[in-house]
Amino acid sequence: MNEEKQNQNEKEKKQQETVDYKEKWKRALADYRNLEKRVVKERETLVRFSNRDLILKLLPVLDDLEEAVKKSDDEGYEKILSKLKEVLREAGLEEIDVKGKEFDPSVMEGVQREDTAGETQSPHLPAGKAGSPAPGAAAKEAPGASPAAGEKKIVNKVVRKGYNLHGKLLRPARVVVGNSKS
Numbered sequence: 001m002n003e004e005k006q007n008q009n010e011k012e013k014k015q016q017e018t019v020d021y022k023e024k025w026k027r028a029l030a031d032y033r034n035l036e037k038r039v040v041k042e043r044e045t046l047v048r049f050s051n052r053d054l055i056l057k058l059l060p061v062l063d064d065l066e067e068a069v070k071k072s073d074d075e076g077y078e079k080i081l082s083k084l085k086e087v088l089r090e091a092g093l094e095e096i097d098v099k100g101k102e103f104d105p106s107v108m109e110g111v112q113r114e115d116t117a118g119e120t121q122s123p124h125l126p127a128g129k130a131g132s133p134a135p136g137a138a139a140k141e142a143p144g145a146s147p148a149a150g151e152k153k154i155v156n157k158v159v160r161k162g163y164n165l166h167g168k169l170l171r172p173a174r175v176v177v178g179n180s181k182s
Contacts, residue, residue, distance in 0.1 A: 048166050051091050058088065059171060063160065096162040098173045103153035107172055111159055114178040154180040 062084060069077045096107050103110060155175045162173025 048092065049168075052165055052170065055088060055091060055093055055165060056170065058084075059163065062088070066161075092166040093170070094164045094167075096164060096173050098155045098162065098175055099158055101155055103155060103175070103177050107162055107164075107169055108155065109172045109174045110153075110177045111174045112176040114156055114176055152180050153177045 062081075065077065065081050065084065069081050098104075098108055154177065155173075156178040157176040158173055159176060160171075160174040163170045
């Protein structure tokens with residue numbers, strides 16, 4: 001009888017071990033599947049943003065070409081600009097529309113403030129390489145651009161266009177800010 005009880009205990013113990021191993025296997029399989037999904041997602045992100053540095057280097061060229069189109073009647077510049085914009089758009093570049101909108105420091109850098117009397121204040125630009133803020137750097141607001149009570153800061157002029165790449169800030173827009181009564 002004692003031997004029979006011992007065999008029963010061993011059988012139950014082995015069944016419990018089997019259940020434990022099966023649960024561990026299921027967890028390991030789920031972890032592996034989650035890892036596969038994460039690797040695929042990271043790879044897609046890497047591919048989407050692999051051209052980021054090249055596009056950042058092309059933005060000053062785009063700025064210069066847009067300026068040349070404004071100052072020239074040559075249709076060739078317009079065609080080249082149009083083709084370049086289309087290529088960049090296909091690569092995921094999107095212009096940030098800021099003119100006439102409320103100042104948003106998450107996508108804009110205030111470089112000048114115009115008050116309602118027409119006076120302007122020109123702050124010093126942040127230290128760093130001119131024309132290309134550090135990636136991920138917080139956009140800056142022009143000093144003294146704090147509105148009085150009941151006034152909103154509105155973008156009066158775009159000094160340099162800002163861009164998103166696949167929905168993430170690539171370059172903040174540099175803007176002149178004015179106050180507007182709300």
